[in-house]
Amino acid sequence: MTLTATSFDWVRNLVHKESAIVLQPGKEYLVEARLLPIARQLGIPDVSEFVESVRSRPSPDSTRRIVEALTTNETSWFRDGDPFTAFTSTVLPALLAARGPNERLQIWSAACSSGQEPYTIAMLLEDALPNAASRVSITATDLSREMVERTKAGRFSQLEVNRGLPAPMLVRHFTRAGTEWEVAPNLRRMVTVSECNLAAPLPRMGPFDVVYLRNVLIYFDLPTKRSILSRVRSLMRPDGWLFLGAAETTLGVDDSWERVVIGRSSAYRPLKGA
Amino acid sequence: MSTIDTGQRRRSGDSRPVIPELIDEATIRSIAEDAWIALVGEEEILLPIPGELPDDVLSSWVDVVGPWTGTVVLTTGRQTAAELTRALLGDSAPEPLEPEDVTDAFGEIANVVGGNVKAALPGPSALSLPEVGSAPAVRNPADVCRVDVLWRGEPLTISVQGALPPLPVPHPHENGESL
Amino acid sequence: MRALVIDDSRAMRRIVSSTLENLGFEVNQAGHGGEGLDVLAGGWVPDLVTVDWNMPVMDGLQFVSAVRANPAWRAMTIMMVTSESEHTQIVRALAAGAHEYVIKPFTADALRDKLALLGLLPQEVAL
Numbered sequence: 371m372t373l374t375a376t377s378f379d380w381v382r383n384l385v386h387k388e389s390a391i392v393l394q395p396g397k398e399y400l401v402e403a404r405l406l407p408i409a410r411q412l413g414i415p416d417v418s419e420f421v422e423s424v425r426s427r428p429s430p431d432s433t434r435r436i437v438e439a440l441t442t443n444e445t446s447w448f449r450d451g452d453p454f455t456a457f458t459s460t461v462l463p464a465l466l467a468a469r470g471p472n473e474r475l476q477i478w479s480a481a482c483s484s485g486q487e488p489y490t491i492a493m494l495l496e497d498a499l500p501n502a503a504s505r506v507s508i509t510a511t512d513l514s515r516e517m518v519e520r521t522k523a524g525r526f527s528q529l530e531v532n533r534g535l536p537a538p539m540l541v542r543h544f545t546r547a548g549t550e551w552e553v554a555p556n557l558r559r560m561v562t563v564s565e566c567n568l569a570a571p572l573p574r575m576g577p578f579d580v581v582y583l584r585n586v587l588i589y590f591d592l593p594t595k596r597s598i599l600s601r602v603r604s605l606m607r608p609d610g611w612l613f614l615g616a617a618e619t620t621l622g623v624d625d626s627w628e629r630v631v632i633g634r635s636s637a638y639r640p641l642k643g644a
Numbered sequence: 645m646s647t648i649d650t651g652q653r654r655r656s657g658d659s660r661p662v663i664p665e666l667i668d669e670a671t672i673r674s675i676a677e678d679a680w681i682a683l684v685g686e687e688e689i690l691l692p693i694p695g696e697l698p699d700d701v702l703s704s705w706v707d708v709v710g711p712w713t714g715t716v717v718l719t720t721g722r723q724t725a726a727e728l729t730r731a732l733l734g735d736s737a738p739e740p741l742e743p744e745d746v747t748d749a750f751g752e753i754a755n756v757v758g759g760n761v762k763a764a765l766p767g768p769s770a771l772s773l774p775e776v777g778s779a780p781a782v783r784n785p786a787d788v789c790r791v792d793v794l795w796r797g798e799p800l801t802i803s804v805q806g807a808l809p810p811l812p813v814p815h816p817h818e819n820g821e822s823l
Numbered sequence: 824m825r826a827l828v829i830d831d832s833r834a835m836r837r838i839v840s841s842t843l844e845n846l847g848f849e850v851n852q853a854g855h856g857g858e859g860l861d862v863l864a865g866g867w868v869p870d871l872v873t874v875d876w877n878m879p880v881m882d883g884l885q886f887v888s889a890v891r892a893n894p895a896w897r898a899m900t901i902m903m904v905t906s907e908s909e910h911t912q913i914v915r916a917l918a919a920g921a922h923e924y925v926i927k928p929f930t931a932d933a934l935r936d937k938l939a940l941l942g943l944l945p946q947e948v949a950l
């Protein structure tokens with residue numbers, strides 16, 4: 371049996387309320403595919419039946435599971451390459467020159483998924499700075515508790531380390547743990563992980579020198595994108611740098627940013643006085 | 645070489661690990677699942693349900709030689725091995741499929757699963773080239789870790805089995821001998 | 824761009840070759856390291872070699888060392904594609920002169936990601 375319109379609408383509203391993720395009509399197949407494994411685990415053969423059972427007696431646990439199941443956690447090491455090349459070639463040298471020797475740089479990976487993005491940054495820092503852990507701290511956050519736990523664990527499957535992680539970095543920064551690979555303790559110490567919903571008021575954090583907010587704005591509507599960009603900006607240093615995903619931009623969303631081209635990539639910086 | 649049994653040799657032999665101490669079924673299953681998802685197809689799920697193998701089976705295996713020495717054996721029906729070969733080759737599957745195609749592809753799957761099993765065991769160890777035929781016999785029932793799954797409804801087993809016979813049980817009066 | 828795919832399994836050769844062909848490579852194949860060296864010595868010098876580790880006659884590690892001993896083949900990028908996946912093995916392959924290392928099982932996306940890292944994606948595909 372397919373998902374009924376009522377069930378789909380209820381899920382769609384729930385997910386929007388809890389995460390701001392927009393599920394357009396037509397995404398019924400996605401809801402079905404993502405919820406079916408959960409329903410099966412609970413011994414319920416049908417997605418609509420599962421949704422109705424949660425709807426009639428919602429609990430924080432069951433609604434959370436639904437919302438988390440509808441996040442897309444696709445990620446990889448050095449995703450798109452250029453935003454990380456720009457970091458080491460331009461952003462990091464500029465920040466090191468601008469900050470005092472005792473000032474700690476603060477970097478935020480704002481939708482970190484299973485951790486590839488924050489640990490990519492940590493590896494770059496570890497390779498670039500002699501005392502990285504004392505000079506930089508990385509904050510990694512995600513809406514999904516499961517992703518937060520995965521990032522904390524810092525363990526990656528064989529298939530995951532195959533996705534874009536250069537072999538010399540794999541052998542330098544990881545050890546084998548059974549069938550998985552575990553990121554080195556010195557990199558884990560650089561990264562602090564917590565839950566954070568970008569669509570809700572943000573906790574006190576930062577101020578950040580660099581923010582990676584990549585491949586997450588695409589899931590939101592225009593007003594949500596705008597308010598997230600403004601909230602993120604309020605947690606950034608005035609001379610900070612923001613990296614968005616390849617399909618994302620501030621242009622036409624929030625004009626208080628200046629777009630800076632760095633090599634083949636671009637970053638955004640808070641406009642002065644905006 | 646002296647053949648005098650000092651008791652010393654036996655004791656060091658006693659510490660020879662058997663496979664259930666080194667790897668569990670969940671690990672073997674996850675290695676196989678990853679191999680299937682990556683090579684056979686994203687939707688190719690291995691259900692952890694035992695089934696009855698048909699009479700006409702084919703096995704492929706690789707040897708692991710190291711701190712633990714044994715064999716990683718995949719066994720399934722000959723038909724299923726052929727279907728697996730087609731799924732692996734996708735669009736480039738030759739038509740008709742020759743027996744050598746099946747030998748080659750099923751052997752390569754043993755190489756992929758075996759290489760990853762080896763990496764999960766204490767090393768260093770060496771991996772042999774794959775062989776295909778009828779499975780090598782189990783030498784020591786205590787030195788086997790076996791996983792049964794269904795792929796597209798057909799049974800398939802993955803057995804990680806030691807190559808050495810069980811050690812002789814020491815005589816009781818030898819226990820407690822000093823080192 | 825040209826690629827030489829070396830693996831003793833023809834199924835694996837087909838899988839790797841078809842991914843590379845889809846990315847625009849012209850592909851040649853060899854069944855072990857010795858055959859690979861023959862292709863190179865015959866004057867067909869590729870931009871990329873993908874090479875398995877466990878093969879009869881000449882294994883992948885021996886092949887990498889042989890290639891690295893010949894200065895004429897400096898420019899060639901070598902990527903191991905193998906089920907050997909212990910930490911020490913990867914270190915050995917890199918020390919012998921392999922540039923990248925893909926662990927079997929891999930997906931087409933994984934191969935593509937590695938080629939992007941190596942700057943070996945044809946421009947129109949990289950966009």
Ligand SMILES: C[S@@+](CC[C@H](N)C(=O)[O-])C[C@H]1O[C@@H](n2cnc3c(N)ncnc32)[C@H](O)[C@@H]1O
Nearest residue numbers: 389441445481483513514567568569584585586
């Ligand atoms: C496609 S992943 C992007 C991961 C990484 N930044 C990258 O570029 O590869 C999107 C992530 O955004 C998270 N996410 C979705 N909605 C969110 C929200 N409202 N607040 C915080 N994170 C959210 C999801 O849980 C998911 O892990």
Ligand SMILES: [Mg+2]
Nearest residue numbers: 831875877878
């Ligand atoms: Mg091989």
